[in-house]
Each structure stands twice: as C-alpha cells, then as structure tokens.
Amino acid sequence: MTKKKKVSSNSQSELLKLEEKYCSWGDTVHYSKQPKIFERARGPYLYDDKNVEYLDLQMWYSAANFGYGNERLNSVLKKQIDKLPQLACQYLHKEKIELATKLCQLNEKKFDAKGRVHFSVGGASAIEDSMKLIRNTTGKNLVFAFFGSYHGRTLEASSITSSYRYRRHFGHFANRAHFVPYPYCFRCFYGKGKDTCGLYCVRQFEKLFESEYYSIYDSKGDECEFTAFYIEAIQGTGGYIIPPKDYFKELKKILDRYKILLVDDEIQMGFYRTGKFWAVENFGITPDIMAFGKALTNGLNPLGGIWAKEKLISPGVFPPGSTHSTFSSNTLGTAVGLETLKIIEDSDFATSINQKGNYFVKQFKALQKKYPNIGDVDGIGLALRVEICEADGFTPSRALTDKICENGLSGKLSAQGKRRGLILDVGGYYKNVFTLAPSFYMSNREIDLALELFEEALIKALKA
Numbered sequence: 001m002t003k004k005k006k007v008s009s010n011s012q013s014e015l016l017k018l019e020e021k022y023c024s025w026g027d028t029v030h031y032s033k034q035p036k037i038f039e040r041a042r043g044p045y046l047y048d049d050k051n052v053e054y055l056d057l058q059m060w061y062s063a064a065n066f067g068y069g070n071e072r073l074n075s076v077l078k079k080q081i082d083k084l085p086q087l088a089c090q091y092l093h094k095e096k097i098e099l100a101t102k103l104c105q106l107n108e109k110k111f112d113a114k115g116r117v118h119f120s121v122g123g124a125s126a127i128e129d130s131m132k133l134i135r136n137t138t139g140k141n142l143v144f145a146f147f148g149s150y151h152g153r154t155l156e157a158s159s160i161t162s163s164y165r166y167r168r169h170f171g172h173f174a175n176r177a178h179f180v181p182y183p184y185c186f187r188c189f190y191g192k193g194k195d196t197c198g199l200y201c202v203r204q205f206e207k208l209f210e211s212e213y214y215s216i217y218d219s220k221g222d223e224c225e226f227t228a229f230y231i232e233a234i235q236g237t238g239g240y241i242i243p244p245k246d247y248f249k250e251l252k253k254i255l256d257r258y259k260i261l262l263v264d265d266e267i268q269m270g271f272y273r274t275g276k277f278w279a280v281e282n283f284g285i286t287p288d289i290m291a292f293g294k295a296l297t298n299g300l301n302p303l304g305g306i307w308a309k310e311k312l313i314s315p316g317v318f319p320p321g322s323t324h325s326t327f328s329s330n331t332l333g334t335a336v337g338l339e340t341l342k343i344i345e346d347s348d349f350a351t352s353i354n355q356k357g358n359y360f361v362k363q364f365k366a367l368q369k370k371y372p373n374i375g376d377v378d379g380i381g382l383a384l385r386v387e388i389c390e391a392d393g394f395t396p397s398r399a400l401t402d403k404i405c406e407n408g409l410s411g412k413l414s415a416q417g418k419r420r421g422l423i424l425d426v427g428g429y430y431k432n433v434f435t436l437a438p439s440f441y442m443s444n445r446e447i448d449l450a451l452e453l454f455e456e457a458l459i460k461a462l463k464a
Ligand SMILES: Cc1ncc(COP(=O)(O)O)c(C=O)c1O
Pocket: 061, 122, 123, 124, 125, 127, 150, 151, 152, 153, 232, 236, 237, 265, 266, 267, 268, 269, 293, 294
C-alpha cells in the first residue's frame, strides 16, 4: 500500500503549487503577484513560516479591530464550544437574545428609534436580508447607491456595488442601482472645491427630481422609482473617504421629502472604527435600516445582521421565515458578539481611538511633507487614508502603490534591528489609496514603527 502524503508536511513552495492547482482563483488571493502563507497571528502582527513579524495596518479589512487572538474574545469562544457549540436556529439561546437586546437598546438611545435585529452569516448576506426587507416594505426593488460603493459580492450585493468589473462576467443585473457621485472632495466628480462648492453634489442629486424626464421620479404621482439609498457613511473599499460634515444631513432631507429609505452599511466602519460606535453617528442622521458584520465577532465565527426600525421589521410585516440560513444566529458568533459589546462598554474607545488616529494622521502628514508622492492623508478615528500619486501629488499612481504594498508584503523591511514586514491594503477608485484600519490597541510606539516601515517601503518603491 502506498502511503498518503500529508498536506501539513508540505513545504511553502509545495503548498503554493497545490493552491495554484486546486484552489479556485475566483476570490481575491491572486490579486497579489506572490500569494503569501501566514502561520500565526497575535495582537497587530502576522507571522510567516520563518517567524518574520508583519505589522498589520489593515486587520482583515477592519474585521479584527480588537487585535488577533484577543484573549477575552477567544476565551468566550472556547467556553461556548464546550457549552453550546451548535444549535439549530429555530431554537433560542441566551446570547442571541442578549446581543440583539443590547444592539436595539443602544440604537434606541442613539437614534431615539425602536427597532429589531435580524442575524445572518456575514456582510453580503446582511445586505441581501436588507434588500428583502425593502422589497417587503415597499413592493419595489430599485435603489440608489454611490460611486465607489462596495456592499459585497453576492448577486444582489453586486448589483448595488459600483464597479462594473464585479458584474461584467455575470449577466444582466436587472436591479442594478442608480449610482450617484460620492462626496469625494479630493477628487470631486464635478471638479468643485470643498470649501466653496455649497454641497453642489447634493444639489445635483436633488435636481433629478425636478422633471420626470430626468428618469427617476413621477412628479404627477409623487413617486420615485428608487425606494432606498444605500450609503457607507465613510466609504470603505472606495478609499476611506470622509464626506463633509453636513453632506448626509442635506441628503437625508431629500430622501425624506421623496419617501426614500436610508440604508446604512456599517459592515466595515461599525464598532468604533471611526471613533464612534457607528460611522453614521459622525453625521447626525438616523438610518431606517443598518447592516453590520465583520468586527462584531472580531472576525471570529462569522456573524452579520441588520437592525431596522420597528415599522419595517415587526413580526406583523416581516413574518417568520422571511429569510433564513442554517448558520444565521450561530451560538459561537453570538457569544463572541456579546462579549465584543461588553469590551466596548468597558473601554473608552471614543477617547483612545481618536487619540491614536490623530497621532497617526499627524505622523503621516509629516511624511507627506517629505514625499510629494503622498497626495492626500486623512482620517477619522482609526479609519485612515493615504493616497499615493505621481510627483505632482495628484495624478494617481497605482504602480507606485502596488510596489509599496509588495515591499511591505515581502517581509524584507528592517526596523528597530529586526527583519519585518508590513501589511497594507489598497482601495480607492484608482487603486492608489492605502486604506488603513489598524488594531484599536496599537501603542504610539507601534504607530511609530508603522511609519518607519511605511517610509522604508516607500523609499524602496521610489528607487525601483
Ligand atoms: C461596506 C461593506 N459592505 C459589505 C461588505 C461585504 O461583507 P462580507 O465580505 O462579509 O460579505 C464589505 C466587505 O468588505 C464592506 O466593506
């Protein structure tokens, strides 16, 4: 009998060959020239097979906000594995009820609105559920969304995600959103200046309702063809873009006038990424529906969900079985989610995250003075953007961005007497923005280390 070779005994290069052959390339791994295998994670660091330490400035697209291997969250997960590891969703367990209660009570306080929470298994599935809720409420299925939006990659989520690249291989999207320019003031779609524009982009949106011949509104019947507007209060994949303070207030007035629901996607920016529990709190408006996921469980057992106002989601209008997944309110995810909320209650993130974020931005702005290729630096809480350009400080440079990213990932940087790596993630309309979502627990020393590594990766890229 021939002995079977164990996968675990394969070397890194053998594993990469197997991956190339047996793993689908349909996900995002092969965006990178040299896919990387990591062995372990702790705090803000990832480690490869040679024990090289990589400082992670993206924390799994803002899913692992509370640090890799967070002891408090891990230990709750382990306890739940020993106590109630599995349970069919038609039965109840304590953590699900307590987690939903906490989120609803929190929103009641924040928004003075009663509502309910409905769980699902991740971001895109939460978006799917929100769309069912909208269809159920209004009987319609067309919505507005933003240029630069990202809401996930299931079919419905892709239909409200702006990039055509995500849709073009998958046939006709009858429900494709009507996309509207996001207030991306560094590169204003209308070529206006932030301080003098008078929110020109909102006025352009408002103009669409002036005549039925602008395609979206029947002025005789007072009815808009589009029934909700999906927003990211801070745009995530689009490049961590921070809108002007009054933008959403002005937009909301128009939506209210035309009875259009506001759906707030907090999947990437929720749970304190922006220095407030929800990103939308930075703008003083109340959404009708919210979607959340990622950091609720610190990226441990998948859990997502929606919160919606009572009138949209009460059992009388959204009856049992309206949506379902076997894994939707799983016992492991809900236990961790509940502990995440307890961590938030026990911490002063409103202070610490804003302090760390300000320090980060200050250091990056100092670097920007030295390197004209850093076109824009901005941040809110610990959602930070660094836009990489040609030497004119404006023309986007995807090539330079990619080189910096690869230098970080090579694990061949050195700082403080040690070989190191740096994990960066690239977003933005021109793929030239580092969207930085560092761990909430990074110390100022680690922020200095991040800057040192970033500068080294940049210098090497400029020389290449
Ligand atoms: C704003 C936003 N919405 C939705 C999603 C999709 O979430 P998931 O990847 O968990 O399906 C993401 C993921 O990055 C996101 O950033």
